[in-house]
Amino acid sequence: MNCQEALDLLYEIIDKEASEIDTQEVKRHLDHCQDCFGRYQLHGAIQSLLKEKLKVETDIPAIERMRGNILSKLDEIDAQRESGGPKTIPFRMPAVALAAVAALVLLVGTGFFANGLYKHYTEYIPIERAHWAASENIDIFKDSDKTARMITAVSTDFGLTMNPDHNGLKLVGGTSREIRGMQVSQFYYSNGEYSASVFVIPASEITFSDDLIKTKVTIDGHCFYDHNCRGCRLLYTINGDAVIITASTDRNYELTKFNPIIGAI
Amino acid sequence: MADTNSNIARKRQAFEKEALPHMDALYRTALRMTKNVGDAEDLVQEALVKAYRFWDKFETGSNCRAWLFKIMTNVFINEYRSKSRSPMSVNVDDIDDNYLYGQLAANSDGDNPEKELFAKMLDDDVKKAIDELPEDFRIVVVLSFIEGFSYQEIAEIADLQLGTVKSRLHRGRKLLQKELLEYAIRNGFIKGPQK
Ligand SMILES: [Zn+2]
Numbered sequence: 001m002n003c004q005e006a007l008d009l010l011y012e013i014i015d016k017e018a019s020e021i022d023t024q025e026v027k028r029h030l031d032h033c034q035d036c037f038g039r040y041q042l043h044g045a046i047q048s049l050l051k052e053k054l055k056v057e058t059d060i061p062a063i064e065r066m067r068g069n070i071l072s073k074l075d076e077i078d079a080q081r082e083s084g085g086p087k088t089i090p091f092r093m094p095a096v097a098l099a100a101v102a103a104l105v106l107l108v109g110t111g112f113f114a115n116g117l118y119k120h121y122t123e124y125i126p127i128e129r130a131h132w133a134a135s136e137n138i139d140i141f142k143d144s145d146k147t148a149r150m151i152t153a154v155s156t157d158f159g160l161t162m163n164p165d166h167n168g169l170k171l172v173g174g175t176s177r178e179i180r181g182m183q184v185s186q187f188y189y190s191n192g193e194y195s196a197s198v199f200v201i202p203a204s205e206i207t208f209s210d211d212l213i214k215t216k217v218t219i220d221g222h223c224f225y226d227h228n229c230r231g232c233r234l235l236y237t238i239n240g241d242a243v244i245i246t247a248s249t250d251r252n253y254e255l256t257k258f259n260p261i262i263g264a265i
Numbered sequence: 266m267a268d269t270n271s272n273i274a275r276k277r278q279a280f281e282k283e284a285l286p287h288m289d290a291l292y293r294t295a296l297r298m299t300k301n302v303g304d305a306e307d308l309v310q311e312a313l314v315k316a317y318r319f320w321d322k323f324e325t326g327s328n329c330r331a332w333l334f335k336i337m338t339n340v341f342i343n344e345y346r347s348k349s350r351s352p353m354s355v356n357v358d359d360i361d362d363n364y365l366y367g368q369l370a371a372n373s374d375g376d377n378p379e380k381e382l383f384a385k386m387l388d389d390d391v392k393k394a395i396d397e398l399p400e401d402f403r404i405v406v407v408l409s410f411i412e413g414f415s416y417q418e419i420a421e422i423a424d425l426q427l428g429t430v431k432s433r434l435h436r437g438r439k440l441l442q443k444e445l446l447e448y449a450i451r452n453g454f455i456k457g458p459q460k
Contacts, residue, residue, distance in 0.1 A: 011435060056292075059292070066310050074317055176343060
């Protein structure tokens, strides 16, 4: 082994990622090469220094504070589970799971997106606003690079083109989020008064369960709202491999007239 | 199907026993990720509550610590980092791997210059050097240096290719060396580079 080969392995050796054979070879080289030995020594020292200096004394008050908050959140989750809340959860969706959903009303419509691309499920689900509301944490949509990446992603993954401006709602930005283990693209639209969030999710990630079908209630084209749940209005559509969920913070906004996808209607 | 009460209690017990003891380590890393105490506490809480919701997905016997770090890193990347993102335009290609070595050897009189230098550095100085790394590098550096995760584990935690982990770690190290050296020169621990 020559010096170059020995130095190429430096970080892998320090990180204990090198193979046994390489490690032995390097050892042999360092035994007779003062220069390489010095370099290994320095980098090893840097590594120990960093580990030493970065050790954080356990911040007991912070840990206790976090522990208390976490345990009370877990209590809430347990209480929901005990009350059988998840029985009505049709989708692997957090907001649905988290919300104290008193009733789930599903409307399977046929008229909204009649011509092809949308196979249309339309549903109205009373849902806890905090988890879907478009007005929440608007800063996460302000990254223009991220927005451009998300627009490209839904185009590459699903062949969807996001509408920059439709029926008065303008695209503010997009981001990606993990929601119950799914990578979800979320786009935020606003007209200054109302806002809507559009979630694009691989259809394969969503299950439409039997429980959902059982709870189905058809209301002739009328929306279902639930004030107690501070309900957002949701509209589900299936477009090829994607499920598109449109949520509006304003329950009077006609979501069915808002099309976030170019060419879909 | 709704869980029975005993089932819920069992899950809760297992979670408290297996997951919550990692809070300390998660917080240590969250501090370096978010660079502030308030966000770090929020991040840890959010990650652990999320982990509890997903607890069914965690395979008993697999690496709970790595799984928790994966969840936390994901929350951080998706929800925290866009707030104060610094542009990823750092060029490290011109920093030689042995930059610090060369400078130390040339500018110090002692036999063991790194020991002398490091003896003078404070913990906060080193933390500051880490905090100044661009975020993408910082995440892998922290997972490796502070938490001791393997390259493969980091790849899974941060959802990166193995090669990307190695190159970010490498580049992160180069930048750190540069920062440490500049720090040492600024504080007169060693002489400045000689022309
Ligand atoms: Zn050599």
